[in-house]
Amino acid sequence: MRVIPSEITSRSVSAAERSVFKALKDIADEKSVALHSVHLPRHQKKRVGEIDFVVIMPDLLLFIEVKGGRVRTEDGNWYYGPRGREEARESPFAQANGGMHEIERLLGARIGDLRNQGVASGYLVITPDVDLDRTTEFEPQQYLGTTAYNGGRGLALGIDRAIRFWLPRNRWAHTPISDTLRRKILDAIRPEFDLVPNLQSRLMHLDAAFERLTAEQLDRLDELESMPRLVWTGGAGTGKTFLAAEAARRKSATGTVLFTCASRTLATHLSLDLADQKVTVLPFHRLDEVRDRHFDHLIVDEAQDLMTFAELDELDNLLSDGLTAGRWLFMLDQNNQVLKTDSFDPEARDYLFSLGSVYGPMKRNCRNTEQIVSQVRT
Structure with a gap:
């Protein structure tokens, strides 16, 4: 069932x-x-x-x-x-x-x-x-x-x-x-009724603040069980980081989880949000701290900033069964390389896509709503 x-x-x-x-x-x-x-x-x-x-x-x-x-x-x-x-x-x-x-x-x-x-x-x-x-x-x-x-x-x-x-x-x-x-x-x-605490509420310990997941987001989370290797694509504001954090919580119930991204600020934020979970959160530049370990699950947020063969090889070495047969989730906005605009390798992206199931782009913008855009335009 x-x-x-x-x-x-x-x-x-x-x-x-x-x-x-x-x-x-x-x-x-x-x-x-x-x-x-x-x-x-x-x-x-x-x-x-x-x-x-x-x-x-x-x-x-x-x-x-x-x-x-x-x-x-x-x-x-x-x-x-x-x-x-x-x-x-x-x-x-x-x-x-x-x-x-x-x-x-x-x-x-x-x-x-x-x-x-x-x-x-x-x-x-x-x-x-x-x-x-x-x-x-x-x-x-x-x-x-x-x-x-x-x-x-x-x-x-x-x-x-x-x-x-x-x-x-x-x-x-x-x-x-x-x-x-x-x-x-x-x-x-x-x-x-299926409510999940949002990142801000966990960070500020405000138990009363909850965010409803959209139907699209819930469907994506439900895919975790049946699809071991997933790439979710979407633009800014579509809830990729929010979903990645919730995915890490759920995956921590079945094994060790490594959560990484290129941004130090984002990694610090997520390490606080996931502090009560069995999840290792590190920015990519600090992965040498766990180079002797192998994790059951890998989650990469803002993966467009880590899309080279050299960086994929480093992630491959940290994952049980590697990228080809291991269990992983990559969140990707291929049109927004914020940190390293010259290091996005389309061939590395195509290789990653060939290893897993790709969904996207996610269409529901949870942050940049029509009302917000209208006010900014005004």
Whole structure:
């Protein structure tokens, strides 16, 4: 099953969510898409809400709530977390139900009432580490405990059981949901709720500042999993550096990452932004500091300033399996050689392009918007 984002870091989510994340990816289902950590900034009962996973399937829109570690109740309150000390007034079933209805409301405002379009919905609560005692609050088909979950091996069966449980309870259901409608649901949720901290917010530690990724940018990030060698091209302001930083975060979950560029100032800025990640950030002129190492992933920003065979050879020596078979991402604006205008070798560019998949030019300008250009022109 396709999961968005395609990778997550160990620091960003709990071990329980990482387990479900992997189990979803292991399910042999090419038609369904799961979105991780869907935020609800306008939840009616909370200032900020979140659904752990939203799974868009041909038969059902399934909302998954994951509770890892210890789970206990006392005096009507629920407690979660490693030691069962994180208090919540609602049960996980009430949380899942509330999130489900809030998403339905928000989607209805954007793409039309889901019931009128025959879309069935339901939820599933998963506690990968414990088994909850049966209560009147849930039916067995709405829950997957540690025994049935079985380290993720029982997730596919649990989802099938949930589908069979929920479909008869959605009398308006028309299955399968059309590909067009499922695409509308995905497009409505992803740009609205899949938020990534921008560079400025991380640099200034302003947790409240977030940037929405455009659909084009998200598609590029999703390519990381299936394409080991990528070149993204685009002009100034199309978000190449922003995407490169987010790509580095995601790749750090699966191995060592080297992030380099020709600009010392940009490298300093990115080293601060990626300080909490397992990413080595160095300007190109300092790569001799790691010449005895080999990295699993290489990310090069403003690659047009490093586009000679000599510089590509140096990068090749630092990457496991080299440029021909290794895993890398180059961000390139071939019309803008800022640092070394006389060192851009078209033959080196063509050689690099022959080794990987090339996308571009990216069309969405995130910095030089129409409004900004109009003001400058005025």
